Each structure stands twice: as C-alpha cells, then as structure tokens.
Amino acid sequence: MHDFLFKNGELCCENVKISDIARKAGTPFYLYSHKTLSDHFLKIQRAFAPLNPIICFAMKSNGNLNVIKSLVDLGAGIDIVSIGELGKALLAGADPRKIVFASVGKTEEEIAFAIETGILLFNVESEPELAEINRIAAKMNRKVQAALRINPDVPAPTHEYTNTGSLKKKFGIDLRTTRQIFKGQSKYSHVKINGVHIHIGSQITSGAPFVGAIKKVVAFIDSLRAEGIRIEYLDIGGGLGIIYKDENPQTAQAYADKVVPILEKTGLKIIMEPGRFIVGNAGIFVTKVLYIKDNGVKKFVIVDGGMNDLIRPTLYDAYHEIVPVVQTRTGRQKCDVVGPICESGDFFAHDRLLPKVGRNDLLAVMSAGAYGYVMSSNYNVRPRVPEVMVKGNKFKIVKERETFKDLMRGEKIVAW
Ligand code: LLP
Numbered sequence: 001m002h003d004f005l006f007k008n009g010e011l012c013c014e015n016v017k018i019s020d021i022a023r024k025a026g027t028p029f030y031l032y033s034h035k036t037l038s039d040h041f042l043k044i045q046r047a048f049a050p051l052n053p054i055i056c057f058a059m060k061s062n063g064n065l066n067v068i069k070s071l072v073d074l075g076a077g078i079d080i081v082s083i084g085e086l087g088k089a090l091l092a093g094a095d096p097r098k099i100v101f102a103s104v105g106k107t108e109e110e111i112a113f114a115i116e117t118g119i120l121l122f123n124v125e126s127e128p129e130l131a132e133i134n135r136i137a138a139k140m141n142r143k144v145q146a147a148l149r150i151n152p153d154v155p156a157p158t159h160e161y162t163n164t165g166s167l168k169k170k171f172g173i174d175l176r177t178t179r180q181i182f183k184g185q186s187k188y189s190h191v192k193i194n195g196v197h198i199h200i201g202s203q204i205t206s207g208a209p210f211v212g213a214i215k216k217v218v219a220f221i222d223s224l225r226a227e228g229i230r231i232e233y234l235d236i237g238g239g240l241g242i243i244y245k246d247e248n249p250q251t252a253q254a255y256a257d258k259v260v261p262i263l264e265k266t267g268l269k270i271i272m273e274p275g276r277f278i279v280g281n282a283g284i285f286v287t288k289v290l291y292i293k294d295n296g297v298k299k300f301v302i303v304d305g306g307m308n309d310l311i312r313p314t315l316y317d318a319y320h321e322i323v324p325v326v327q328t329r330t331g332r333q334k335c336d337v338v339g340p341i342c343e344s345g346d347f348f349a350h351d352r353l354l355p356k357v358g359r360n361d362l363l364a365v366m367s368a369g370a371y372g373y374v375m376s377s378n379y380n381v382r383p384r385v386p387e388v389m390v391k392g393n394k395f396k397i398v399k400e401r402e403t404f405k406d407l408m409r410g411e412k413i414v415a416w
Contacts, residue, residue, distance in 0.1 A: 147195025199237025283369020
C-alpha cells in the first residue's frame with residue numbers, strides 16, 4: 001500500500017501532482033510520501049503492540065533528516081551503523097535511549113562518541129570489538145550496555161549480498177563463542193552484556209526464516225538463562241520484505257501473529273529494526289526521458305537519472321516498476337531504460353514492456369524509498385539529486401541538489 005496513485009491520468013503523491021514537483025525541483029529527484037512512511041511505521045507498531053517493542057528505524061535504508069524526524073515524532077528509535085548516522089539521528093531529535101548501534105567494524109572514535117551520547121545498546125559483532133568497547137568505556141569511566149549479535153546460521157531466501165544470517169558471512173558471533181562470552185562476562189567490567197541481537201537478511205518475504213531464527217535464538221537464551229545468565233533485551237533485527245513486482249510478502253500483522261506468542265513468553269524487552277518495510281514503498285525516483293534510440297536490435301529509453309542515483313537494478317538485479325508520470329500516449333513498447341553513465345550496467349530496466357514514451361516525459365521508478373538515495377554516488381561527477389517530501393497537499397525540497405561547488409569541496413590541485 002502506498003500513496004502514489006493516478007488521478008485523472010496523472011501520477012500524484014498524496015494530493016500533489018508529481019509533474020508540479022518536477023517543475024520546481026528539476027529532474028531527477030527522489031520523492032517521499034510522509035503518509036506512506038507513517039502508515040507503515042504505525043502498521044508495525046500496531047501489530048506488535050502486545051510487546052510494546054522499541055522500533056528502531058534502520059536509517060541505513062533512508063537517512064534523510066525529515067524522514068527520520070517524521071518517524072521519531074511517531075515514537076521510533078533508530079538503528080545506526082556509523083558515527084555519521086548517529087550524528088544525523090541526534091540532529092533529527094532521536095532519543096539516545098532508543099538508539100542501537102550495529103556494525104562489524106566500529107572504530108574507536110565511533111565507540112567513544114556513542115558512549116558519550118548514551119545510546120541504549122551496542123550490538124556487538126565480535127569478541128575483540130567487545131574488548132575494545134570495554135577498554136574505551138573504562139577509559140571514559142562509564143558503564144555501557146551491549147547485546148551480542150549472534151549469527152544463527154539459518155538460511156534466508158534473499159539476494160546473496162543481503163543474506164547475513166549464515167556463518168559464511170561476516171556478521172555476528174557464532175553460538176559457541178556467544179555462550180563463552182556470556183559465561184566469562186565478568187572480565188568486561190565496563191560493559192553490561194544483557195541482550196541478544198539477530199538480523200538474518202533483508203527483503204525476506206516469507207515468515208518461516210524469521211520464525212526459525214527467533215525460535216533458535218529463544219531456545220539459546222533459555223539455555224543461557226538455565227545457566228544463571230541474565231538477559232533483558234532481544235533485538236530481532238529488520239528484513240521484512242515488500243512488494244517490488246509480484247512478491248506476496250507477509251503483512252506486519254501476519255509476522256506479528258507468528259512471532260509475538262513466542263516472544264511474549266520470554267518476558268524480554270523486544271527491539272526491532274525495520275528499514276525497507278517502512279520506507280521502501282514510501283519513495284520513488286523521478287527521471288526525465290532525454291532521448292529514444294532504436295539501433296535495429298533494441299530500443300533504448302535514455303533518461304537523465306543513472307546508476308549513480310539508484311544502484312539497486314545493477315547491483316542486485318533488482319526489479320523496480322517504471323511508470324510514465326502522465327498517461328498521454330497510447331500503445332506499448334519493449335525497451336531498455338538506461339541512464340547517461342559510461343557503463344553497460346547503467347540501467348533501470350531491460351526488455352521492459354512500457355507504455356510508449358517520448359522526449360521530456362517523466363518516468364517514475366517505483367519503490368525506491370529504501371536503499372535509493374543513501375546508496376547514490378557522484379560517479380561521473382554527477383551531483384546527488386534532491387529529495388522532496390510530500391505531506392497532504394504540500395511538498396518541500398528536504399535536501400537540495402548538489403552543486404558543482406559541493407562536488408569540488410576539499411579537492412584542489414597541489415603544488416609539488
Ligand atoms: N538491522 C541490521 C543490522 C541490518 O544490517 C539491516 C540492513 C537492517 C536492520 C534493516 O533491514 P531491512 O528491514 O531494511 O531489510 N542495500 C540492500 C539492502 C541492505 C540491507 C543491509 N542491512 C538493498 O538495496 O536491497
């Protein structure tokens with residue numbers, strides 16, 4: 001469900017015509033619906049209400065200050081992975097006591113800043129990292145809380161690059177080592193290890209992998225508790241899949257129906273880290289057709305957006321629906337939708353049957369709210385595009401397009 005719908009043949013975001021936004025913002029740009037992202041957050045909040053979990057939005061999926069602020073205003077916490085994300089979360093007004101910090105490679109500077117900020121939990125991904133957090137906390141004369149991210153070694157049916165819960169991947173700590181750490185926790189004088197964290201992967205559309213992982217981790221926690229170890233928090237990660245094409249993902253309620261009964265019995269304080277579920281379908285990427293080229297073998301629709309703006313199609317072979325913003329022309333054509341970048345991997349769609357389009361038409365690349373703008377780059381010296389948010393019948397540019405000056409900042413010709 002989302003709020004990008006056609007009204008009188010024109011694609012609108014909530015009550016605003018996208019063509020009006022394009023006139024003001026120029027193309028390409030990212031566009032977010034405040035209503036869709038709020039609705040998706042509230043769906044999770046409602047479905048999991050019996051547990052009253054801390055819902056930490058995974059800001060790696062969308063780091064726009066206004067997106068974060070909108071969710072923080074609804075009570076969200078934030079799942080961060082870097083000092084930069086922590087800084088932005090604080091700027092958006094997030095409560096440090098609702099911030100959790102995962103990352104396999106936290107630096108000394110990041111750990112110290114997170115301690116100073118007073119975040120809720122470090123989600124620790126290795127034994128040496130735990131020792132380092134302990135050392136830095138001792139130096140700062142502080143005691144911090146940590147959850148151990150376990151790698152439950154369960155299969156997750158998703159793209160190889162977004163599958164994290166197997167021991168062939170760099171994430172988390174194996175069960176045997178986790179048990180040893182809990183049993184020997186007295187040696188970490190400045191860390192209270194009182195939680196367990198899992199995150200098995202992203203864009204997982206069925207419930208079974210989550211249920212399997214949660215059952216496994218709950219049984220593991222039971223066995224630790226039987227040995228007298230105290231645990232307060234269980235962070236079940238993110239990963240809920242969304243509809244890009246013809247997926248039939250479980251709803252938040254169906255997910256909750258399966259896992260709430262298991263989690264309720266534990267009496268643990270539950271943390272969740274959804275990213276894509278909240279913002280994926282709350283954002284689109286809008287680009288303009290520059291040229292049409294037919295080389296006798298293929299038809300190419302060449303647009304002004306490129307793989308530097310939205311890398312998911314080429315990086316994960318991800319499908320994003322593409323629709324003309326204004327439906328004026330009749331008929332369909334099979335084409336490749338490609339950008340201006342000097343790589344054959346610069347595409348949004350291959351051999352896609354699209355309504356006929358012509359020069360200057362606007363195209364909406366749907367479901368681009370998660371892992372869109374945040375993964376964009378300046379490849380080919382292209383400025384990052386603006387981000388726009390709609391709320392009701394208003395729209396605002398919430399991040400400006402980069403300028404040539406932005407692109408050149410910090411770079412200079414040196415004298416030798
Ligand atoms: N928690 C942790 C520890 C994570 O690593 C992630 C995502 C999440 C939560 C949020 O997962 P979500 O609910 O969004 O599935 N760039 C890829 C996705 C990478 C996911 C990274 N970790 C893509 O575009 O599909």
